[in-house]
Structures are given as structure tokens and as C-alpha cells.
Amino acid sequence: MPLWWVPEPLVRRGDVAGAGALTWPSVGRGTSDDRRRGRGAGARAGPENQLPPLSTVRCVTDIDGLLAAYDEQMRGVPPTPPDGVTYEQDGPVLRIVGQFRGFVSAPPDVGLRGGELDRLIARQRDRFAARGEAVEWKTRGHDRPADLTDRLRAAGFVPEEPETVLVGRAGQLVGAPVLPPGVGLRRVTADVDLHHIAAMESAVWGQDWSWLAEDLSGRIAAAPEEIAVLVAEAGGEVVCAAWLVFREGTEFASLWGGSTLPAWRGRGIYRALVATRAELAVARGVRYLQVDASADSAPILRRLGFHAVTTTTPYVWSPPGA
Numbered sequence: 001m002p003l004w005w006v007p008e009p010l011v012r013r014g015d016v017a018g019a020g021a022l023t024w025p026s027v028g029r030g031t032s033d034d035r036r037r038g039r040g041a042g043a044r045a046g047p048e049n050q051l052p053p054l055s056t057v058r059c060v061t062d063i064d065g066l067l068a069a070y071d072e073q074m075r076g077v078p079p080t081p082p083d084g085v086t087y088e089q090d091g092p093v094l095r096i097v098g099q100f101r102g103f104v105s106a107p108p109d110v111g112l113r114g115g116e117l118d119r120l121i122a123r124q125r126d127r128f129a130a131r132g133e134a135v136e137w138k139t140r141g142h143d144r145p146a147d148l149t150d151r152l153r154a155a156g157f158v159p160e161e162p163e164t165v166l167v168g169r170a171g172q173l174v175g176a177p178v179l180p181p182g183v184g185l186r187r188v189t190a191d192v193d194l195h196h197i198a199a200m201e202s203a204v205w206g207q208d209w210s211w212l213a214e215d216l217s218g219r220i221a222a223a224p225e226e227i228a229v230l231v232a233e234a235g236g237e238v239v240c241a242a243w244l245v246f247r248e249g250t251e252f253a254s255l256w257g258g259s260t261l262p263a264w265r266g267r268g269i270y271r272a273l274v275a276t277r278a279e280l281a282v283a284r285g286v287r288y289l290q291v292d293a294s295a296d297s298a299p300i301l302r303r304l305g306f307h308a309v310t311t312t313t314p315y316v317w318s319p320p321g322a
Contacts, residue, residue, distance in 0.1 A: 066167040066288070067142070067309040071108050073250035074290060078105070079226045082218030088127075091120060095127060100211055101316075102128040102135030109144040117145070121155045125317045134318040140165065141311035149315065157315035164298040166291045166306035170253070170281040173289060173305055177272030183234045183264075185276055189220050197231060197241040197257075204259045216243070228280055232260075232269045239264040244277040251287035253277075258297070274304060 077087060077094060088095040092110045096103040104124050112120055121137070128135035137152055141162075149159070177185060188194065194213040201209040219227050226248065232240040242257035255277060258270055281289060292312055293301055302308065 063307055063309055066307055069251065069288060070165065070167055070290060070309055073252050074247065074254075075105065075107055079219075079245060079247060080223035082215070082222040084218075090123060093120065093124065095124060097127075097131075100215070102131075102133050104135060104137040106137070106139075106143070108140070108142065110148070113145055117148070117151055118155070121151055121157075125155055125157070128317070129319060132319055134316055137315045137317075139313050139315055141313075149313070152315040155317070157317045160314040160316055161294065162311050162313040163292045163294055164308050165310045165312050166293050166298060166301050167309050168289050168291075168301070168304070168306035170278050170286050170289050173274060173278035174282055175275040175278075177275050178268050179232070179272050180264075180267045180269070183232055183239065183267075183269060185230060185232050185272065188229050188231055189224070191217055193231060193238075194229070196238045197229070200238045200241060200261060201259050204261060228277065230273055230276060232264075232273065234264070240269045240273060242270075242273045242277065244280055246281075246284060246286065252290055253281045253284070253286045253288075254290045270300070271304065274301075 078096070081087065081096070081098075085096065085098040088097060092107055092112065094105045096105070102124075110117065110120065124135060124137065137157060139149055139152070153159075179185065188197075191213065194216045195210075197216070198209050198211070198213040201212055216227075216229060220229070226246045227243055228246075229243040230241065231238045240258070240260040242255065242259075244253055244255060246253045255274065258273065260270055278289060289306075291301055291306060293306075298308065
């Protein structure tokens with residue numbers, strides 16, 4: 001995940017009541033067809049060979065279909081870059097250069113093995129090393145080859161916290177937003193509002209997130225039709241912010257942000273922002289919404305109707321001494 005996009009939603013550990021371990025069906029392997037192997041005419045029904053309930057087959061098939069759509073439509077060239085950001089194709093991977101840190105996007109199978117893969121990884125590292133910048137290679141749990149992450153580690157890339165890739169049908173997520181008294185939602189584009197968002201993010205995370213205002217401003221300027229930034233405000237203060245990114249030429253849009261000030265959590269503000277963005281997406285003909293979610297926040301989104309299709313782990317190389 002590019003560092004300039006904030007995972008959705010941002011929730012500190014312990015802020016979500018009842019958030020526990022997350023499990024999901026095996027994706028890309030062990031589908032319902034595999035369960036039927038060896039069960040031709042005359043096979044006796046028993047614990048070891050009885051077919052699963054039809055609802056289970058449909059569920060797994062649905063997850064596989066969502067994953068296939070995600071892989072096909074969400075792993076290519078991302079939305080229009082802001083000024084100063086460029087895309088560079090290197091064989092099967094795409095480099096994004098000129099943002100807060102570099103980013104490498106790869107297909108589900110890079111198509112290279114052994115020494116060829118090692119050289120591809122080294123080229124990405126060395127490209128950003130020459131710029132004195134860190135770089136993230138975004139992996140997914142079903143990526144191939146199986147030793148990709150081992151080779152990334154060998155090249156000096158370090159894994160960050162894994163997240164869950166969630167996909168939901170936009171039409172099923174639309175609903176009338178229910179906000180606590182005194183809180184209002186609005187779409188923003190002005191620099192002053194984007195700086196208020198960055199200040200709120202800095203307060204939530206105890207870090208300097210001032211760069212976020214410039215990043216959002218650049219993206220709005222480059223392609224205003226590709227991003228919708230929303231804030232929830234109380235008494236003139238931004239208490240929650242989130243944005244919707246449209247993926248032109250696909251059936252997808254993605255949800256980002258979602259940070260909420262501690263005093264305002266648990267009041268339905270984030271759920272209202274999800275519903276509002278789903279409504280904007282449906283109005284644009286979007287079929288699917290996609291989220292990269294932390295282990296704490298994924299259960300919230302699953303209760304809203306999202307489905308876990310795979311995991312994603314950023315592997316990051318940083319210059320010595322950074």
C-alpha cells in the first residue's frame with residue numbers, strides 16, 4: 001500500500017470492542033470443485049466424502065469470484081498521478097516514483113523465478129536507493145511464486161503489518177447515514193479543509209501527517225473526478241475523515257482514511273461515511289468497493305457486508321540509516 005493512502009479505517013488496537021482473530025476461506029486453492037474430486041457415481045456419502053451444503057459452495061465460489069475481479073481490475077495502473085509522480089514499467093511490475101516513498105505494484109504472478117526474480121527485485125531496490133528513498137513492494141497472500149516474500153527479505157525488504165483485502169458490493173452498502181446530534185458530513189476540496197484533515201490524522205496517530213494535505217490536494221487537482229474527500233465535523237472541528245477513490249475503466253472504487261478522534265468513536269460516524277461513499281459510488285455505476293483493513297478494523301467492515309478475499313503485506317526497503 002502506498003504510504004500516502006491511509007488504510008481503512010484507521011483504528012488503534014483496543015479501540016474496537018470485540019475485535020478478535022479474523023479467518024477467511026482459502027482463496028485460489030481448495031475450491032468447491034476440488035471437494036468433488038473422486039466422488040463419481042457410486043461414491044458413498046459419508047463424513048469423508050459428503051459434499052458441503054450448497055450455501056457453503058456458493059459462499060466459497062462468491063469469494064473466488066470477488067478475488068478474481070480484484071486481481072483483474074485492481075492490480076494494474078492506478079488512478080491519475082499528481083504532478084511530480086511518474087509511472088515506470090519494469091517487465092511485469094509497475095514502479096511509482098516521486099511520492100512520499102516509492103511503490104511497486106505487481107500482478108498475482110510475476111512470471112519470473114529464481115535468479116530472474118532476484119534481479120527484478122534488486123532493480124526496484126536500486127532504483128530507489130539511487131534516489132535515497134524507501135520503497136514498498138505490495139504483496140498479497142495468494143501471490144506467486146510461493147518464495148516471493150523470501151526473496152524480498154533476502155534483498156533487504158522488511159514486512160510491515162499485514163492487512164485484509166475486503167470487497168463489498170456497493171449497492172448493498174448504501175444506507176441513510178445516521179449521525180449523532182451536532183455532527184455533519186460534507187465533501188471538501190479546499191486546501192484549508194485538507195490541512196484540517198492532516199491535523200486530525202496527526203492528533204490520532206501522534207505523528208506529523210502534514211504531508212497528507214499536499215498529497216490529497218495534488219490528487220484532487222490532477223483528477224478531481226477520481227477522488228471524493230469527506231469530513232465529519234462537530235462544532236467546526238474535523239472529527240473523522242475518509243475518501244473514495246474511483247478506478248476509471250473498472251467496476252471498482254476503493255475506500256481510504258476513516259480515522260476518528262478518540263472522543264467520537266463508537267457513535268456510528270465511520271459507518272455513516274461508508275454508507276455515504278457507497279452512495280457516491282453507486283451513482284457512478286461502481287459495482288464493488290475495496291478496502292485494505294487492519295486486523296482490528298476488518299471485523300467492523302465485515303459486519304457492514306464486506307467479504308475478506310485475501311491478505312496484503314507491505315514489504316519495505318529503507319536506505320541505510322533511514
